[in-house]
Amino acid sequence: MGNVKVDPVLEIKNLFKSFGALRATDDVSLDLYPGEIHALIGPNGAGKSTLIKQISGDYQPDLGSIHFLGKDMAGLGVADRAQLGLGRTFQVSSLALEFSALRNVMLAVQAKSGSSFRFFKPVMKDKALIDGAMEMLTQVDLQDRANIPAAELSHGERRQLEIAIALALKPKAFLLDEPMAGMGPEGSKRLTEFLDTLRHQAPILLVEHDMDAVFALADRISVLVYGQVVATGSVDEIRGNPTVRTAYLGEDVT
């Protein structure tokens, strides 16, 4: 990572998590440096979701540590980590479905700009909240759909909305769980271009099945198989790694 020593934004060391006899996370170490996209790939059931949930704060690891911006995350929950600057999107969109797209983003702007324990001023007359949210919707090209309830948005639009919400948090790192899932080729291409620019705002830990997107975006790739990281390296290193080819990529990758 360059010749100047830079501290990682996110540093995971010797993480273990078991469910009964199943070792979902088995001695995983992983880091994320400023400005990079680190892709996490692996077959279904490799433990990607379990790992993501330990980073986000849904699960606490059995053993090992997660440091974010140099701070130990042990014992901190989802909301605490979000406040510290972890911007997350979900594999299956998780939105306030009755709220409009705008109001979903306003929730994030409100969380970022001071207390939610304000009881009197109406949010729909709060210009700072509305403008802040509109700006984020514009960034993901959703400004024309601002007043549509999230429940009525298309699948792809919901994914864009999730990213707009994450953007509004002005995070120090993005944790994106399969943002391309179900996007279609055109949507994936646009999102790939967008994520490429996003890395300059904050580094991205990207879990993704779409290999075209991963190979186009990733600075580094880690491969997770049966809860273990079997390889970490550049795109070329991972493509050439025989273990990875047999375990995951299959024969057709050249």
Add this chain to the structure above:
Amino acid sequence: MVKFERETALNGIIVIALLVIPFIAIAMDEPFYVTLATRVAVFALAGVGLNLALGLGGLVSFGHAAFFGLGGYAAGILASHALNYEPLMSSPFELNGTTQMLIIWVAAVLVSGLAALLIGFFSLRTSGVYFIMITLAFAQMIYYFAISWPAYGGEDGLSIYVRNKFPGVNTLDPINFFLICFGLLMLCILLISVLKNSRFGNALQAARQNDERLATVGIHPFKIRLTTFVVSAMITGLAGALYADLNRFVSPSMLSWHTSGEIMIFVILGGVGRLFGPVVGAGLFILFESMFGGLTEHWMLFLGLVLLAVVLFARGGLIGFVAGRARHG
């Protein structure tokens, strides 16, 4: 927007109807109906409290009788001490009872709020059926405590011999007491309508829809819910104090799970999460009670049928049936 205006118009009609009926009753020399209207206002207020937790927050509390009853006992205990000239406690400092409504209301709100803080702290760690059951369990604990505590009447309850006082108003005149209850009801509805649109209301409604989403933007759903639960209990507690004054009597039945169920019926009948839903629900409840209650002691059967119809065919309650679905901005 058309639908929204329709609900506003409907709300206006409800307010005017509730306000005018007692005056018509007085003009027709039927003071009994003033008492009925007062009951509507007090029950509606209890429902308004629950509606904050249930309607906006999605917290199905089956224990709001606890707060209703605690508010009632706060009023009853303070008044009985004042009337007997016995201090509530004499050490470390002397604390006397009072017959001033304003002080009684503050006490009722504080007591029910504190109880909600404690109950909510434990029960809000659960959700769904468990939350329903644990709130019920807490309320039943308080119910049995009230029954077995002889100092304030135990099972027999506690009488308040004279209606409490309000500065500058003769509270014994039924219409005056009605206006006090009506005023507090309107004030609390106004409070909720403001709260609903605030940042806090935004977070609360998001917590109902998807608490994972709320946590992911960095807002603790638990803190939002606990605050809501406390405010909700305070309003229901205030209603309890008014109910004690209305009947000049407090008994453990205010704390029983029947009462929790009734408060919930007001909310569901009128429309969960609708501002004036509890007013309509309580109105209908009292209407059925007075119409059919004289004919048969099984009048609840008719109410049950209406409730069934509402749940099956009008999910937005009666308000939703007339004004259409609620929409968010």
